[in-house]
Amino acid sequence: KVTMTDRDESLAELEALSRQVASAIAEHDAVRLISHNDADGLSAAGIMCNALYRRRILFHATIVSQFEQSTVELIEKTSREAVILCDMGSGQVELTSKLKNAIIIDHHKPTGKLEQVHFNPHLVGIDGSSQLCAACGAYMVAKEMGDNTDLAGIALAGAIGDKQPMKGANKFILDEAVEKKAVTIRKGLRIGSGTVQELLEYGTDPYLDITGDKDKIKALVEALGIEGRLEEMPEDKLIKLISVITLKLAKQGSLSAIDSLIGDTYTLNNEVIHNVYDFVNILNACGKVEKAGLGIAVCMRDASVAEEALSTAREYQRTLIGILKNAEAQIKSKQNIRYLMLDDAKGAGIVAGTMTRYLYSDKPLVTLNEVEDKIKVSARGTRKLVEQGLDLAAALREASAQVGGTGGGHDVASGATLPKGTAMRFIDIVDSIVGKQLKGKTG
Numbered sequence: 001k002v003t004m005t006d007r008d009e010s011l012a013e014l015e016a017l018s019r020q021v022a023s024a025i026a027e028h029d030a031v032r033l034i035s036h037n038d039a040d041g042l043s044a045a046g047i048m049c050n051a052l053y054r055r056r057i058l059f060h061a062t063i064v065s066q067f068e069q070s071t072v073e074l075i076e077k078t079s080r081e082a083v084i085l086c087d088m089g090s091g092q093v094e095l096t097s098k099l100k101n102a103i104i105i106d107h108h109k110p111t112g113k114l115e116q117v118h119f120n121p122h123l124v125g126i127d128g129s130s131q132l133c134a135a136c137g138a139y140m141v142a143k144e145m146g147d148n149t150d151l152a153g154i155a156l157a158g159a160i161g162d163k164q165p166m167k168g169a170n171k172f173i174l175d176e177a178v179e180k181k182a183v184t185i186r187k188g189l190r191i192g193s194g195t196v197q198e199l200l201e202y203g204t205d206p207y208l209d210i211t212g213d214k215d216k217i218k219a220l221v222e223a224l225g226i227e228g229r230l231e232e233m234p235e236d237k238l239i240k241l242i243s244v245i246t247l248k249l250a251k252q253g254s255l256s257a258i259d260s261l262i263g264d265t266y267t268l269n270n271e272v273i274h275n276v277y278d279f280v281n282i283l284n285a286c287g288k289v290e291k292a293g294l295g296i297a298v299c300m301r302d303a304s305v306a307e308e309a310l311s312t313a314r315e316y317q318r319t320l321i322g323i324l325k326n327a328e329a330q331i332k333s334k335q336n337i338r339y340l341m342l343d344d345a346k347g348a349g350i351v352a353g354t355m356t357r358y359l360y361s362d363k364p365l366v367t368l369n370e371v372e373d374k375i376k377v378s379a380r381g382t383r384k385l386v387e388q389g390l391d392l393a394a395a396l397r398e399a400s401a402q403v404g405g406t407g408g409g410h411d412v413a414s415g416a417t418l419p420k421g422t423a424m425r426f427i428d429i430v431d432s433i434v435g436k437q438l439k440g441k442t443g
Helices: 007-026 037-056 069-078 134-145 151-160 170-178 196-202 214-223 235-252 255-261 276-288 291-298 303-328 348-358 383-387 392-402 423-442
Strands: 030-036 060-066 081-088 102-105 116-118 183-189 262-268 336-341 367-370 374-380 406-409 412-417
Touching: 007 081, 007 102, 007 116, 007 134, 007 170, 007 348, 030 037, 037 060, 037 134, 037 151, 037 276, 037 291, 060 291, 081 374, 102 134, 116 134, 116 255, 134 151, 134 170, 134 423, 151 170, 151 183, 151 262, 151 276, 170 183, 183 235, 196 303, 214 235, 235 255, 235 392, 255 262, 255 348, 262 276, 276 291, 276 303, 291 303, 303 336, 303 348, 336 348, 336 374, 336 406, 348 412, 374 392, 374 423, 392 406, 392 412, 412 423
Parallel strands: 030 060, 030 081, 081 102, 102 116, 336 367
Antiparallel strands: 183 262, 367 374, 374 412, 406 412
């Protein structure tokens, strides 16, 4: 007798949710699409734009930095159609419930029951923070809307953008992507394509002591004799480069980063940008510098924008490295967290993630970025801290509510919006909550 494993059952339930959402979308001739401005959110939006276009459903896509009251007001003012929320909505039930005609494709932990049509891996016992990203969810819905398996590579870019491992439902999609020849797997360094000098000068993965320093990088590359493009490098030179990077990461104490940097790499055979890490960098950059339309065009395979997209990513990476170098000297430490005050900086979430991954993995890092009349918060932890009890989504939701703001996200990565003047009170509350979470697990 053949029985389904728990994994198979969960995937079958996930596919049933996908069918429900696809069926709800198919009832409309036109939809409004709202998604998040990171690589996962833009990948999810890109997949849905392709699927809607192929079904001849008119769509108007808008990319936002956070789902908040102003987003609801924007939708209510400008749209009479159904609205698809990608990579948002589940964790803000009080806001989402105001939208009667909403269809949700999300992977954040739901904070209550929603009446709307709702795709979310958590609903079927799959952890959305580590086993299925929003783009992979959008891909599962897109598959139910037509022959869209060629979009699997974009879904995996979303998972990589959200630093998710290829396990659980993500692995199911990876296997399908390889089978359909949308993706080719090779062993190597999980970084973009280009010359070694460019990659070390402009890349933040890995973030090393020489990152951004042209002279030090040139001296290192010449001493090792490893010039040229990474993708054309002979194996012996590649091994030498990997050894140097590994030693530098070990010296920084970034041992977990070594595992995430070396291993299976993915080539996107159907996309205008083939290197998945370049693809992710482009989407992150386009989202953060308010060129979301350019990111969507890349997802919709407009080859004419590829050069502009790559140069946008390079310029953004250069800005980001400047922010990171300045931030290193400004990080402050509390008992249970570290925090960093920024002023209208682009990519606070990437700053928090890079710092946590490469320099300060022992405590969560909270960045507070003052933008106009609000404070935008991004917090990042590590999987190890989550295993010890950390839940940044719960911490930021509770702390932001206490100062008149809103927050939520994943246990390992979360965000919030606060009123001006509440930063230090918020930090004190988060520090206290995180202390209780970590003590609760170990105590």
